[in-house]
Every structure is written in C-alpha cells, then in structure tokens.
Amino acid sequence: MTLAHFTTSDGLRLAYDDRGTGLPLLCLPGLTRNMDDFNTLLAPLAGRCRLIRMDYRGRGRSDHDPDFNNYNLLREAHDVVELLDLLGLARVAILGTSRGGLIAMALAAGFPQRLTGVILNDIGPVVGDAGLARIMDYVGKVPPYADLDALAEAMAVHAAAEFPGVPREVWRRHVAHWFEERPEGGLALRYDPALHKALLAQAATGALQDMWVFFEALKQFPLAVIRGANSDILSAETLAEMRRRHPVMMAAEIADRGHVPFLDEPEALALINAFLDTLPQGFSA
Incomplete structure (x- = not known):
C-alpha cells in the first residue's frame, strides 16, 4: 500500500x-x-x-x-x-x-x-x-514569488546563513513540498x-x-x-x-x-x- x-x-x-x-x-x-x-x-x-x-x-x-x-x-x-x-x-x-x-x-x-x-x-x-517569532511571522502567508523556481532562488540566498552551501536545485525539490504553483501565476500554500x-x-x-x-x-x-x-x-x-x-x-x-x-x-x-x-x-x- x-x-x-x-x-x-x-x-x-x-x-x-x-x-x-x-x-x-x-x-x-x-x-x-x-x-x-x-x-x-x-x-x-x-x-x-x-x-x-x-x-x-x-x-x-x-x-x-x-x-x-x-x-x-x-x-x-x-x-x-x-x-x-x-x-x-x-x-x-x-x-x-x-x-x-x-x-x-x-x-x-x-x-x-x-x-x-x-x-x-x-x-x-x-x-x-527567535524561532517561534519567525514561525508566527510566516505561517499563513503566501511567499511573493511568481513560481517555485523563483522561490528556490530566493531560498538559496536568504537561507544561506542557516543552510550554507545548499544549492538552488536542492531548495527547488523542497519548496515543492511546501507550496504549489497556481495556474494563473504565483504560489499557494499546501x-x-x-x-x-x-x-x-x-x-x-x-x-x-x-x-x-x-x-x-x-x-x-x-x-x-x-x-x-x-x-x-x-x-x-x-x-x-x-x-x-x-x-x-x-x-x-x-x-x-x-x-x-x-x-x-x-x-x-x-x-x-x-x-x-x-x-x-x-x-x-
């Protein structure tokens, strides 16, 4: 199964x-x-x-x-x-x-x-x-990116301090778990x-x-x-x-x-x- x-x-x-x-x-x-x-x-x-x-x-x-x-x-x-x-x-x-x-x-x-x-x-x-404040700030909000590729690119930059060296293609796999692309453009929460x-x-x-x-x-x-x-x-x-x-x-x-x-x-x-x-x-x- x-x-x-x-x-x-x-x-x-x-x-x-x-x-x-x-x-x-x-x-x-x-x-x-x-x-x-x-x-x-x-x-x-x-x-x-x-x-x-x-x-x-x-x-x-x-x-x-x-x-x-x-x-x-x-x-x-x-x-x-x-x-x-x-x-x-x-x-x-x-x-x-x-x-x-x-x-x-x-x-x-x-x-x-x-x-x-x-x-x-x-x-x-x-x-x-600090982590709890970060979570409270992002939960329920849709990231302002056109698609998952753009979000992955942003993650590779903005998350570099906590996740140094993680390439864009790895972020692309993960952000697809958390968000989905809307047919009309933009992202939606999963x-x-x-x-x-x-x-x-x-x-x-x-x-x-x-x-x-x-x-x-x-x-x-x-x-x-x-x-x-x-x-x-x-x-x-x-x-x-x-x-x-x-x-x-x-x-x-x-x-x-x-x-x-x-x-x-x-x-x-x-x-x-x-x-x-x-x-x-x-x-x-």
Missing part, C-alpha cells in the same frame, strides 16, 4: 502513505509541512522498516478543518492513534520533525503503550523564542492558512508552553535527537538539558543546517539507523 486516506472520528479525510515491511516507523512532519518532507528517507530506509507517513488535518493532501481550534497537539495526537488503530498497529516508533516531535511527546504522555521509541528532529521541550489563527489563539491562552513534563514521559523509551547546528528552535542549551535528563539518549548535530535538517545528511541517516538497531528486532505490530 502507498498513498491512501482514512476518515477520523470527527469526519475529516486524512492522507497517509504506508510502504515496506518490518518494524513500523511513523514519520510526523512539521507544523506547516506534510509527508513529502520525508521523501529523502524513502530510498535510504527501503527494506529497513515499514515506513508510514501522514498529513495532519489541514496539511498536504488532507482535509482542512472547518474549526481551526482543532489544529492543536492533542487533537493531532488522537488522529495519530486513530491511524494506528486503522492499520492494526499496537505500537510504532516515531520520527517527529518539529511539531511532529511535540506530538510524539504528547503521545508518550497520553498513550505510552502505543510507542516503542522516538526520534526528535530539531525539537525539544523548549521552543526558542496547508490551511487558518493555522495562523490557531497559533494566535493558543498563544493567547498560554497553550504554547514548554513541554518538560511531556519530555519526562520519553524516559521509558529509546530516544534519539537530531539538531541542526544553526537551529533557532532547539538550542544547544536545551539539548544539553535533554541529555542530562535522559542520559542514554542518542544525539547528532548536523553542521550547516538550521531548522530543520533534511534528514538525508549522512549524520542524520547514521543516527536513524543506529536508533532502529536499538529497537526489538522482528517487531511488526
């Missing part, structure tokens, strides 16, 4: 992709991202595990939610559980990029019996203020712009807070963390505190990467494979 859809308990149609056999690894993307961000892993992990990817509600190929308040960690965590139930999977390992890592922490706290281990991609219990309203509402109620209590729930699982050396979301200080609280945690810092590493870097792939080696072999459900 590859791309498919399922219907949530509140009636939304969400997209997922399920391929391969063996140990199941569920890939959860970032806040405005979708399953295509994990295309970089399809070839390296082929034959290594059962790779499952999903688009949250309001992202990628999934339905938008008419109530933007449902764009929250707990509802999205429940969507994950409903997908696992549909697939008949008692437990999975999770690779969570940014928002996906926060959802993994929420699952560890609320549904620990569904997890075998977690990899966090450039996220921790504390979200850096997520619901109302996500910005959800972030503002959650900030006003204090819902956007550190998650050390949720991180503590990860102590019972194998844990690995990937950090972009130039990240403004996961600081070196937060990573150090995570190591202190979870001494056997595996970690890799990726040079010349900000938020978030692409996961095709040799150090990232080495850590993912080393993490998978720590999980029970032959485990499939």
Whole structure:
C-alpha cells in the first residue's frame, strides 16, 4: 500500500502513505509541512522498516478543518492513534520533525503503550523564542514569488546563513513540498492558512508552553535527537538539558543546517539507523 486516506472520528479525510515491511516507523512532519518532507528517507530506509507517513488535518493532501481550534497537539495526537488503530498497529516508533516531535511527546504522555521509541528532529521541550517569532511571522502567508523556481532562488540566498552551501536545485525539490504553483501565476500554500489563527489563539491562552513534563514521559523509551547546528528552535542549551535528563539518549548535530535538517545528511541517516538497531528486532505490530 502507498498513498491512501482514512476518515477520523470527527469526519475529516486524512492522507497517509504506508510502504515496506518490518518494524513500523511513523514519520510526523512539521507544523506547516506534510509527508513529502520525508521523501529523502524513502530510498535510504527501503527494506529497513515499514515506513508510514501522514498529513495532519489541514496539511498536504488532507482535509482542512472547518474549526481551526482543532489544529492543536492533542487533537493531532488522537488522529495519530486513530491511524494506528486503522492499520492494526499496537505500537510504532516515531520520527517527529518539529511539531511532529511535540506530538510524539504528547503521545508518550497520553498513550505510552502505543510507542516503542522516538526520534526528535530539531525539537525539544523548549521552543526558542527567535524561532517561534519567525514561525508566527510566516505561517499563513503566501511567499511573493511568481513560481517555485523563483522561490528556490530566493531560498538559496536568504537561507544561506542557516543552510550554507545548499544549492538552488536542492531548495527547488523542497519548496515543492511546501507550496504549489497556481495556474494563473504565483504560489499557494499546501496547508490551511487558518493555522495562523490557531497559533494566535493558543498563544493567547498560554497553550504554547514548554513541554518538560511531556519530555519526562520519553524516559521509558529509546530516544534519539537530531539538531541542526544553526537551529533557532532547539538550542544547544536545551539539548544539553535533554541529555542530562535522559542520559542514554542518542544525539547528532548536523553542521550547516538550521531548522530543520533534511534528514538525508549522512549524520542524520547514521543516527536513524543506529536508533532502529536499538529497537526489538522482528517487531511488526
């Protein structure tokens, strides 16, 4: 099976992709991202595990939610559980990029019996203020470029401080995951712009807070963390505190990467494979 859809308990149609056999690894993307961000892993992990990817509600190929308040960690965590139930999977390992890592922490706290281990991609219990401000500034806004080629050219220039040396053609592959070209010209978001309203509402109620209590729930699982050396979301200080609280945690810092590493870097792939080696072999459900 590859791309498919399922219907949530509140009636939304969400997209997922399920391929391969063996140990199941569920890939959860970032806040405005979708399953295509994990295309970089399809070839390296082929034959290594059962790779499952999903688009949250309001992202990628999934339905938008008419109530933007449902764009929250707990509802999205429940969507994950409903997908696992549909697939008949008692437990999975999770690779969570940014928002996906926060959802993994929420699952560890609320549904620990569904997890075998977690990899966090450039996220921790504390979200850096500078990174959060940057996210709040761009979410819901369409980049002012004529097409994806122009956006890729701009990314190669404007993101050079955090991602030095990444060529335009690499950015072109990635921006096609996040935006699409409109027939009449210009770009469109591949997520619901109302996500910005959800972030503002959650900030006003204090819902956007550190998650050390949720991180503590990860102590019972194998844990690995990937950090972009130039990240403004996961600081070196937060990573150090995570190591202190979870001494056997595996970690890799990726040079010349900000938020978030692409996961095709040799150090990232080495850590993912080393993490998978720590999980029970032959485990499939």
